[in-house]
Amino acid sequence: MYKTFSMELAGRTLSVDVGRVAAQANGAAFMHYGDTTVLSTATASDKPRDGIDFFPLSVEFEEKMYSVGKIPGGFNKREGKASENAVLTARVIDRPMRPLFPKDYRNDVTLDNLVLSVDPQCRPELVAMLGSSIATCISDIPFDGPCAMTQIGLVNGEFVVNPSQEQWKNGDLQLTVASTSQKVIMIEAGANEIPEAKMIEAIYMAHDINQTIIQFINQIVAEVGKEKHTYESCAIPEEMFEGIRKIVPPQEMEEAVFTDVKQVREENIRQITAKLEEAFAEKEDWLAVLDEAVYQYQKKTVRKMILKDHKRPDGRAINQIRPLAAEVDLIPRVHGSAMFTRGQTQICTVTTLAPLSDMQRIDGLDENEVSKRYMHHYNFPSYSVGETKPSRGPGRREIGHGALAEKALVPVLPSEEEFPYAIRTVSETFESNGSTSQASICASTMSLMAAGVPIKKQVAGISCGLVTGETDDDYLVLTDIQGLEDFFGDMDFKVAGTHDGITAIQMDIKIHGLTRPIVEEAIARTKEAREYILNEIMTPCIAQPRPEVSKYAPKIIQIQIDPMKIGDVVGQRGKTINTIIERTGVKIDIEDDGSVSVCGTDKAMMDKAVDMIRIITTDFTEGMVLSGEVVSIKDFGAFIEFAPGKEGMVHISKIAKERINHVEDVLTLGDKVKVVCLGKDKMGRLSFSIKDVKPGMKETFASAE
Secondary structure, three states: OOEEEEEEEOOEEEEEEEOOOOOOOOEEEEEEEOOEEEEEEEEEEEEEOOOOOOOOEEEEEEEOHHHHOOOOOOOOOOOOOOOHHHHHHHHHHHHHHHHHOOOOOOEEEEEEEEEEEOEOOEOHHHHHHHHHHHHHHHOOOOOOOOOEEEEEEEEOOEEEEOOOHHHHHHOOEEEEEEEOOOOEEEEEEEEEEEOHHHHHHHHHHHHHHHHHHHHHHHHHHHHHOOOOOOOOOOOOOHHHHHHHHHHOOHHHHHHHHOOOOHHHHHHHHHHHHHHHHHHOOOOHHHHHOHHHHHHHHHHHHHHHHHHHHOOOOOOOOOOOOOOEEEEEOOOOOOOEEEEEEEOOEEEEEEEEEEOHHHOEEEOOOOOOOEEEOEEEEEEOOHHHHOOOOOOOOOOHHHHHHHHHHHHHHHHHOOOOOOOOOEEEEEEEEEEOOOOHHHHHHHHHHHHHHHOOOOOOOOOEEEEEEEEEOOOOOOEEEEEOOOHHHHHHOOEEEEEEEOOOOEEEEEEEEOOOOEOHHHHHHHHHHHHHHHHHHHHHHHHHHOOOOOOOOOOOOOEEEEEEOOHHHHHHHHOHHHHHHHHHHHHHOOEEEEOOOOEEEEEEOOHHHHHHHHHHHHHHHOOOOOOOEEEEEEEEEEOOEEEEEEEOOEEEEEEHHHOOOOOOOOHHHOOOOOOEEEEEEEEEOOOOOEEEEOOOOOOOOOOOOOOOO
16 A cells, blocks of 8 residues: 655645555656656665765656657667766755765665656656655655755746746746755756845745745655654774874864965875875774865865854955856867866866757757757866876766856847857866856856857856854854865855846755855845946956957858748758859758758858848849850740849840850850840740940849849
């Protein structure tokens, strides 16, 4: 027998079946929200994994194409590696769940979410988020939950709780908030320049709704929850810390970490570790966990320095940003480039422009084909942190950082009508010591402007950190955290936006949530820093988008034709359009509504292609003047080609002012001639004349040869 639990959530019924499926998992929740169905499971290994100093949590979000009635694309017709959306969803589930597991837990845990059906009114990502929390809470896996998630949209100025796919995609806000029973534990947002006060209102609307979901989860746990299992703790023994402090007193550790040069600090810690290895040479059990013990000693030292002494490792004030620098055009021949440096964090972003046909097509859980016109990719090579390892392509972190920057910049991009290009920005991390994702937003803004993309406003990003004490009101918010403050602190609160509002937020924490005063102070602090970066660094570097795209970038001319004439331009089996492309070297894209984009680097050839298309789609009328090539000679006259597939006939009597006996006496194949349209003859056929072209007559299509 299984039990079903239900609650009303944002006008729809959320129901959970427990004990119906996946009985061998530690915990399983068969989730239903509208017609969206997701199986969420939580499974843990029996024993801890040997030789690791972290909690091995894996979160999966499996998109099955059958859930939307599709067969996967590609040759093998089965789902392959996780899509970008699946990776990002797994990250959003991971971030609030991870801090709620015991810090000394080393058993492998997998949270798996299988999307079985999708109702466009109920987003599967939200259902999976709630399912993971419920499955873990009812399992025997140690977990200090529950946590709940709510999504908030903004449609026509009104907040929408758990919006539909359409509302989520087209609204002005995409906010996901996770909460425990007391505090906010995760925030993820994309926004169309939402003011800070409005964003805080939305966050705490979601937080309040999360409390009703947590009550629902608690009811489920009370009825069917398993007793949590015991586990083998991997905590460092206090006796070892006492031994370390005798050899390396706190003052010595403070001196080791108190520097603004990452390499110097790492060398200091290496020497301390070597001293301890020598001292503990006979204690094999201590040597096995020495690196973790030194890490935790550093952490305690840095946290004490910041919270109690208000001293940061690099000597900065609590609200001080590291030295900043910006430049554009550092890379030749690319369409746009910019570099942004903040302390030891350095990002170079390169912009590439292409025709709209180069947009990314996405085979995802959507009723219609989804495409992305703007793509932001982020790379984090090992050399940027002074390490060596082979590149294996982007991991979840890289995909997440790229998506965050993309989300931050989309609101300021011009429309397709204003700027008919597909746009790709690639952020290369040259050096990293904290908040590279926000540096990539600054670099990308300047790179887009340097490439001539008419973005509406500049966007900057900055990150705040946090160190907390024993009570809720014992904390310190840090502006512009470096790597050490991120590793040893409690929060990484990233906010990007313009002068007028927020465009993206991503909040990661390592504690059990943030109070409202901390959230409000972090948002205020990031606004202050953002304004400084925009006014003092980015605007002096490049104040306005370039008026034109780079000479190396493709140029695009857009025209509109009668949709009924598309077949004439394409021709039988594509013969006509391919001939235009061969003669001009351009790229041509035609949409169903008759919009035509001609793309190339040679303006003269682009104009020629445009004129050919206009000639093909124009009904000739009396008085039009055209140029063309003699392609056929008959006894009665000559046929002139004005554009591929578009010809006209000049009767022998209209070739020359004097009488001629043979067309060949005046014209030969390949001759370029100018003609005027005489209208239709008695038979209803269009006729053209060479002899009636008068000096000074301008061609109707000026660029045609």
